[in-house]
Amino acid sequence: MTVRYPIMLVVALLVTAAAVAAYVVLQRRRTAALAAFGLGGPGGSRRAAVRRHLPYALLLAALPLLLGGLARPQVTIDVPRVSGTVVLVFDISNSMAATDVAPSRLAAAQAAATGLVEEQPDTVDIGVVVFGDQALTTQAPTDDHAAALAAINRLTATGGTSLAQAVLAALTTITGRPVALPQDGAAPPQLGYWGSAGIVVFSDGEDTGDPAQAEAAADLAAAAGVRIQTVGVGTPGGATVEVEGYQLATALNEQVLRGLADATGGTYLTAGDSGALAASTRSIDLKLTSREEPVELTGPVAGLALLLLAAGALLMIRWHGRIV
Known part of the structure; x- marks a missing residue:
């Protein structure tokens, strides 16, 4: 448990200690005054002692709770949540600056992805990965x-x-651990099953890397669900x-993108098909997860303190005909 204003705990301790000390002093003076008139004494019944002290004990117990509540105590608890993960992967190579799709391929990809994100419920976590020669995560899910x-x-x-x-890089983001292709002859890494996650790749399909490696990476994704x-x-x-001063021709390579999707049971779409794009992520199997969230205890603590105050006041009225 943590508190926002620790000084209030010190105040609560000091004030409560002072209140208890004052009550003890008052009771001793009361006992001495009664003894001076030949009243009271050690022979009083236990029931009478309970009636005399219990209401005040309840009031004194409420005091540190009220003051402690001002310290804004908090606890961190695991809150259950049904969720899935979608990792948006963007090709940011030079060819994505081409303007055969207005205003540019990259801008069209950004617009399509923005619509996709806006269609997702808050039960879906969104991550962003960008890639050129290498790839990196720019936004964790x-x-x-x-x-x-x-x-x-x-x-x-x-x-x-x-x-x-x-x-x-997308699989690394999903699994939370580095994922790499196996070396020659080595067994592929066991990533577990991640049916609650999906990858959406925005690209023109022009791959300057090894096509066989792209196929192998897709196979890893398929094996992980x-x-x-x-x-x-x-x-x-x-x-x-x-x-760099040179004019380079570039065109959409649908075959490569279709092959990547087909290897995992996914679909190939175009950036202009926003409705199908939003629907494509609905095949994700949401799973029950949990996340840590701070929960403030000021309300419950204050409620308990008020309950003790009310109980003490009612007992005083019933047994003594007054509140103080």
């Missing part, structure tokens, strides 16, 4: 969809393309882009 949208809006085109690295949905951005007719 989160139910804060505004953070995912901000990561999408920051994308710029540069570098080459490696679909294999893109898939491996992760479907890859691919979104083709561009046109088969293509366009030219300027890279």
